[in-house]
Amino acid sequence: MSGGRRKEEPPQPQLANGALKVSVWSKVLRSDAAWEDKDEFLDVIYWFRQIIAVVLGVIWGVLPLRGFLGIAGFCLINAGVLYLYFSNYLQIDEEEYGGTWELTKEGFMTSFALFMVCVADSFTTGTVHFMSPL
Amino acid sequence: VPRKRKCALRAVGVGLLLCGGGIYGSRFRFTFTGSRALSPWRVGVQGRRCEMSTMFADTLLIVFISVCTALLAEGITWVLVYRTDKYKRLKAEVEKQSKKLEKKKETITESAGRQQKKKIERQEEKLKNNNRDLSMVRMKSMFAIGFCFTALMGMFNSIFDGRVVAKLPFTPLSYIQGLSHRNLLGDDTTDCSFIFLYILCTMSIRQNIQKILGLAPSRAATKQAGGFLGPPPPSGKFS
Numbered sequence: 001m002s003g004g005r006r007k008e009e010p011p012q013p014q015l016a017n018g019a020l021k022v023s024v025w026s027k028v029l030r031s032d033a034a035w036e037d038k039d040e041f042l043d044v045i046y047w048f049r050q051i052i053a054v055v056l057g058v059i060w061g062v063l064p065l066r067g068f069l070g071i072a073g074f075c076l077i078n079a080g081v082l083y084l085y086f087s088n089y090l091q092i093d094e095e096e097y098g099g100t101w102e103l104t105k106e107g108f109m110t111s112f113a114l115f116m117v118c119v120a121d122s123f124t125t126g127t128v129h130f131m132s133p134l
Numbered sequence: 135v136p137r138k139r140k141c142a143l144r145a146v147g148v149g150l151l152l153c154g155g156g157i158y159g160s161r162f163r164f165t166f167t168g169s170r171a172l173s174p175w176r177v178g179v180q181g182r183r184c185e186m187s188t189m190f191a192d193t194l195l196i197v198f199i200s201v202c203t204a205l206l207a208e209g210i211t212w213v214l215v216y217r218t219d220k221y222k223r224l225k226a227e228v229e230k231q232s233k234k235l236e237k238k239k240e241t242i243t244e245s246a247g248r249q250q251k252k253k254i255e256r257q258e259e260k261l262k263n264n265n266r267d268l269s270m271v272r273m274k275s276m277f278a279i280g281f282c283f284t285a286l287m288g289m290f291n292s293i294f295d296g297r298v299v300a301k302l303p304f305t306p307l308s309y310i311q312g313l314s315h316r317n318l319l320g321d322d323t324t325d326c327s328f329i330f331l332y333i334l335c336t337m338s339i340r341q342n343i344q345k346i347l348g349l350a351p352s353r354a355a356t357k358q359a360g361g362f363l364g365p366p367p368p369s370g371k372f373s
Contacts, residue, residue, distance in 0.1 A: 039352070039353060042353065043345075046345070050342060053338075060303070061303065064303045065303065066303045066304055067303075067304050067305075068304055070303060070304065071304065109337070110337065110338055110341045110342065111338075113334050113335075113337035113338035114338035114339075114342075116334045116338075117197065117331070117334050117335050117338055117339075119302075119303060120193065120300040120301070120302055120303075120326060120331060120334070121193050121194070121197070121300065123300075123301055123302070123303045124189055124190050124193050124300045124301050125190055125193075127189075127301050
């Protein structure tokens with residue numbers, strides 16, 4: 001059972017199959033928010049991963065962080081940040097959602113592909129600026 | 135006209151004038167008398183910069199193409215599949231059954247009665263049949279999309295053939311280089327070809343578009359049908 005305290009909240013409406021209403025995002029940063037709908041919480045995890053992928057992709061491309069170190073760094077940060085979020089900050093019971101592995105792989109491949117696109121785009125942009133006339 | 139509005143209009147007018155002047159002035163190149171001719175090195179740098187600018191434009195274009203093709207695919211699927219009553223009925227049935235089955239599996243224990251286990255097996259069988267029917271309904275759109283995309287990919291491949299569309303900050307694994315360095319000249323394996331970037335864009339953008347539009351299948355239904363990392367859950371696991 002989860003060790004966190006939970007306040008009872010009226011059920012929040014959610015759009016079908018993955019899109020989230022604005023009211024859901026207002027719960028995201030509250031550690032005492034109640035997540036009655038499992039799909040809603042998993043959608044939040046999914047979109048958080050996409051945001052992390054875009055942010056890290058742009059930063060990695062601009063730095064630039066070359067080689068597989070960058071890819072490994074992304075995987076660790078992506079998994080680690082979300083793990084800290086749902087385990088330490090929200091203190092949810094991972095077993096309710098199928099375990100830590102289910103939460104870790106939620107949206108991971110899509111975020112990895114998005115990261116690759118962002119890193120290629122930002123790295124190419126950075127290379128263009130580097131080649132600007134003297 | 136209120137004074138603030140006059141100032142704003144004047145600022146907009148000046149801005150437009152400057153922009154127009156800048157665009158017009160960029161046509162001319164001013165050189166000072168006695169200036170030296172460009173060295174071959176600088177010519178090479180400027181040539182390379184032009185190539186990189188084209189590469190950057192190609193990168194953005196491919197992302198845009200990927201968004202458009204994802205929307206096109208979903209549009210075709212909506213016309214042929216999503217709006218039909220049969221699909222809506224089957225989808226609702228599959229989602230209802232998946233959620234019911236999941237809840238039942240969570241509450242049942244190993245020592246549950248034989249009748250309950252048989253009931254779950256029957257429900258799993260029914261769900262499998264509905265999933266199969268749903269896949270058959272989607273098959274129509276898959277053929278149409280496959281046909282359209284074969285034509286589109288042929289066109290894009292010929293447009294971007296031999297062009298380096300992006301630079302990768304790493305060297306891909308050897309078996310991926312066949313895709314990332316496809317039809318490119320030279321040995322620089324950090325050069326990225328159209329098809330590799332397009333595949334990455336499609337993998338990321340299409341699923342996100344499906345989620346935003348609310349067209350992605352539910353997790354319970356995906357789990358029962360079999361996900362990316364594993365086969366469908368075994369039926370009759372309590373027998």
